[in-house]
Amino acid sequence: MHKNATGHIRFIAWGVLFCVLLGWFIGDLAWMLVVVLSVYLVWSVWQAIRLHRWLYEKDTFPEIPESFGLWGDLFDGLHQVQKQNQEAKERLKSMIERVRASTNALKEAVVMTNEKGEMEWWNDAAAKLLGFRENNDEGQLVTNLIRDPSFRKYYESKDYEDALELSSPLDANLILRVYITLFGKGDRLIFVQDVTRIYHLEQMRRDFVSNVSHEMRTPLTVLYGYIETLQDAAEVPPKWQRALRSMADQTRRMEVLVSDLLLLEKVESQGARHATKTIDVEKLLGMICHDAQMLSGDRQHRIQLHCETRDMLTGEENQLRSAFSNLIYNAVKYTPDQGRIDIYWYRDQEGAHLSVKDTGCGFDPIHIPRLTERFYRADPSRNNSTGGSGLGLAIVKHVLINHGAKLEIQSEENLGSEFTCHFPLTSVVPAQQASA
DSSP, X not given: XXXXXXXXXXXXXXXXXXXXXXXXHHTOHHHHHHHHHHHHHHHHHHHHHHHHHHHHOTTTOOSOOOOOHHHHHHHHHHHHHHHXXXXXXXXXXXXXXXXXXXXXXXSSEEEEEOTTOBEEEEOHHHHHHHOOOTTTOTTSBHHHHSOOHHHHHHHHHOOOSSOEEEEOSSOTTOEEEEEEEEETTTEEEEEEEEOHHHHHHHHHHHHHHHHHHHHHHHHHHHHHHHHHHHHHOTTSOHHHHHHHHHHHHHHHHHHHHHHHHHHHHHHHHHTTOOOOEEEOHHHHHHHHHHHHHHHHXXXXXXXXXXXXXXXXXXXXXXXHHHHHHHHHHHHHHHSOTTOEEEEEEEEETTEEEEEEEEOSOOOOGGGGGGTTSTTOOSSHHHXXXXXXXXXXXXXXXXXXXXXXXXXXXXXXXXXXXXXEEEEEGXXXXXXXXXXX
16 A cells, blocks of 8 residues: 555556557557546546545444555545544543543532523532532523522623622522633633531621620720719829729720721621612711811811712711711821821712822731721731721721722822722712702
């Protein structure tokens, strides 16, 4: 069997030469060439038929044909390509089986859907957590099997920056956390975790903090009352006055801490179920700035309110008052005497924004990702000197979450800080509409 076209050409050349000699010998060269070419054409057609049968009738002709010359090279090349494709197919099949086995070993559910939302594949954990059936649910819309309205809204929003928590369709006592990742042309990969234990631990923590805070409020009030009484008593020796003042200061700090803890727990428990009252932000900020000026006192901070829009917000007024006052009062606490604090309320095409900018000592930007955590302190010594509870920015974060808003923080050491609350357009009520 020839391995390349050169041998085939040499074979044809020798055949033509033989025909020429034979035709010359018998005295009819043309007919001899016609006969030889006809035979070669029939043979080539027969090889093409054999190739066609092998390509399209493999059940009947499973073995690749054998031949010589150019057709032999072609059959050999096709056989090599077939062998390579088969090996690649086996490797891919083995890899897919390995991926499926590894995902089936996960405790988290993994679900793959196409751009239409139809389920294409899921692992064993999805069957346990979500109740999917292997033989019946393939091709079904995932939103028809997970009927929670919040899941449908989350799935169709294509905004998967935050996770979604919901109850399992199989057991309402199971709390699931859902993450979705987009890939391809709208396909989705859904990850589902069982966070029931974490949810219960978080609920226990909230109950504990709430109960302890409530229990501490009464004795702290009583203790502070007696300390004030002792301070006002004439018979108390002067050497005890310093101790009583220190006790009063620490008791007040404890009261602030308890109040902030209760407020934070209240804000977290309310979640996104805030009232839809229309709030006059300009008026609210004016009152807070007046109180901030009183808080500044002899430190003589220059506090300026710049309202570039009279648009209002829909939300829960007490929560927003707490968030705005925390930002402004923090600026007063951490800005040196006679420093400048500017509060801006403005609107653009993305929504409404509240910015609190100060000329305080600032802090290293490395702290920004953790600054809204409970009790996190960018500068513990500074925090102790100002008497803060370490919960102010945590309260701000949860209030903004409840109102669909976000907090942006910018700061540089010795160059001040800027805290900006970004409210979506859906929360904004134009001034003309509010007055109508």
